[in-house]
Amino acid sequence: xxxxxxxxxxxxxxxxxxxxxxxxxxxxxxxxxxxxxxxxxxxxxxxxxxxxxxxxxxxxxxxxxxxxxxxxxxxxxxxxxxxxxxxxxxxxxxxxxxxxxxxxxxxxxxxxxxxxxxxxxxxxxxxxxxxxxxxxxxxxxxxxxxxxxxxxxxxxxxxxxxxxxx
Amino acid sequence: xxxxxxxxxxxxxxxxxxxxxxxxxxxxxxxxxxxxxxxxxxxxxxxxxxxxxxxxxxxxxxxxxxxxxxxxxxxxxxxxxxxxxxxxxxxxxxxxxxxxxxxxxxxxxxxxxxxxxxxxxxxxxxxxxxxxxxxxxxxxxxxxxxxxxxxxxxxxxxxxxxxxxxxxxxxxxxxxxxxxxxxxxxxxxxxxxxxxxxxxxxxxxxxxxxxxxxxxxxxxxxxxxxxxxxxxxxxxxxxxxxxxxxxxxxxxxxxxxxxxxxxxxxxxxxxxxxxxxxxxxxxxxxxxxxxxxxxx
Numbered sequence: 042x043x044x045x046x047x048x049x050x051x052x053x054x055x056x057x058x059x060x061x062x063x064x065x066x067x068x069x070x071x072x073x074x075x076x077x078x079x080x081x082x083x084x085x086x087x088x089x090x091x092x093x094x095x096x097x098x099x100x101x102x103x104x105x106x107x108x109x110x111x112x113x114x115x116x117x118x119x120x121x122x123x124x125x126x127x128x129x130x131x132x133x134x135x136x137x138x139x140x141x142x143x144x145x146x147x148x149x150x151x152x153x154x155x156x157x158x159x160x161x162x163x164x165x166x167x168x169x170x171x172x173x174x175x176x177x178x179x180x181x182x183x184x185x186x187x188x189x190x191x192x193x194x195x196x197x198x199x200x201x202x203x204x205x206x207x
Numbered sequence: 208x209x210x211x212x213x214x215x216x217x218x219x220x221x222x223x224x225x226x227x228x229x230x231x232x233x234x235x236x237x238x239x240x241x242x243x244x245x246x247x248x249x250x251x252x253x254x255x256x257x258x259x260x261x262x263x264x265x266x267x268x269x270x271x272x273x274x275x276x277x278x279x280x281x282x283x284x285x286x287x288x289x290x291x292x293x294x295x296x297x298x299x300x301x302x303x304x305x306x307x308x309x310x311x312x313x314x315x316x317x318x319x320x321x322x323x324x325x326x327x328x329x330x331x332x333x334x335x336x337x338x339x340x341x342x343x344x345x346x347x348x349x350x351x352x353x354x355x356x357x358x359x360x361x362x363x364x365x366x367x368x369x370x371x372x373x374x375x376x377x378x379x380x381x382x383x384x385x386x387x388x389x390x391x392x393x394x395x396x397x398x399x400x401x402x403x404x405x406x407x408x409x410x411x412x413x414x415x416x417x418x419x420x421x422x423x424x425x426x427x428x429x430x431x432x433x434x435x436x437x438x439x440x441x442x443x444x445x446x447x448x449x450x451x452x453x454x455x456x457x458x459x460x461x462x463x464x465x466x467x468x469x470x471x472x473x474x475x476x477x478x479x480x481x482x483x484x485x486x487x488x489x490x491x492x493x494x495x496x497x498x499x500x501x502x503x
Contacts, residue, residue, distance in 0.1 A: 102313065
């Protein structure tokens with residue numbers, strides 16, 4: 042039996058305690074240990090971006106971290122955004138602007154974009170392109186994704202102006 | 208695409224990390240941001256039997272002013288360096304170059320020290336640090352030493368760091384008055400490795416002649432390559448367009464011995480080295496002339 046490490050990690054606001062092998066990738070931990078399969082796994086070497094999650098609020102590649110490194114830290118995955126009944130404005134925008142085609146890259150796209158939109162209320166297309174440049178999409182040619190992020194920016198800043206976050 | 212087994216250590220202090228490395232010897236490997244090491248482990252190109260993770264050592268995360276220049280803790284995230292107003296003021300070439308390094312998600316986790324310690328011969332920041340005359344603090348159990356950029360980079364993915372040492376700090380000294388810098392590169396895609404990159408730091412004397420210059424190219428050799436002959440040709444001269452063009456010729460011919468690969472032929476690399484050296488020097492001299500007393 043190889044070494045195991047006990048970890049205590051908060052994912053989408055919920056605390057988990059687990060015993061894991063050090064080599065378990067954070068992306069696999071989220072999917073197989075916690076059943077949070079919204080985080081997708083593509084290239085497993087940090088290029089495609091579909092496994093992007095928020096680590097202490099910052100987008101990172103979860104396939105480039107070992108699970109023990111998350112000990113004591115906070116993670117947010119796409120499951121932390123909204124629910125089927127009540128989508129997050131970012132999810133609504135991707136739906137309405139057809140920002141997802143096959144949907145494989147979508148969770149990573151949204152986790153890369155979320156902190157950016159929280160800080161930038163009215164981003165330019167140039168800035169949006171820069172933010173999604175680290176996430177590969179093989180279907181849509183990106184145009185609808187740019188549209189979706191632009192729409193999400195409008196929705197998120199409108200929501201804040203009326204004092205609510207849907 | 209899953210890493211092989213390894214023993215994992217997460218020391219809470221540098222002392223503890225150095226004790227572990229002394230004990231582990233060649234079996235121990237330092238884990239910094241992991242943005243290059245973890246892919247290599249996922250591919251099983253790297254098979255370390257033990258990892259010493261430096262991410263839980265707060266004393267390695269800092270950016271501070273030192274003698275007018277900068278001292279940067281090795282574990283400082285690339286994105287923190289990129290968005291630091293102190294770095295923008297003291298070493299603007301670092302801030303200007305950082306957006307070329309992969310993508311924000313990678314820079315949020317990748318570390319400044321890791322960029323140097325990994326010593327990828329196509330990396331941008333090692334060339335920039337070399338041009339800025341960076342010094343590197345290597346610590347091991349009960350000893351430490353400083354090495355220069357000339358000594359630090361030994362070969363592809365190979366540095367002066369011994370298995371029982373860590374890179375603890377990178378110091379970028381203050382540039383003299385009437386200095387200017389510029390990094391220029393060509394890459395196939397945004398965030399990709401540069402086909403060629405050129406980092407220049409130049410200093411003018413009071414009469415506007417070139418008093419000192421450091422020109423370092425990346426992706427043209429096994430380490431960042433210092434363009435000695437190009438630098439020699441500029442010293443004591445007025446930085447005219449002709450002098451800059453002559454230096455660019457030297458930097459792209461006599462000073463480098465680049466290879467061909469699937470991305471770029473030797474001829475194209477030399478062409479890029481020529482054009483990019485000219486652009487880098489032109490921008491650096493303009494900045495030096497326009498900003499007496501402040502490094503731009």
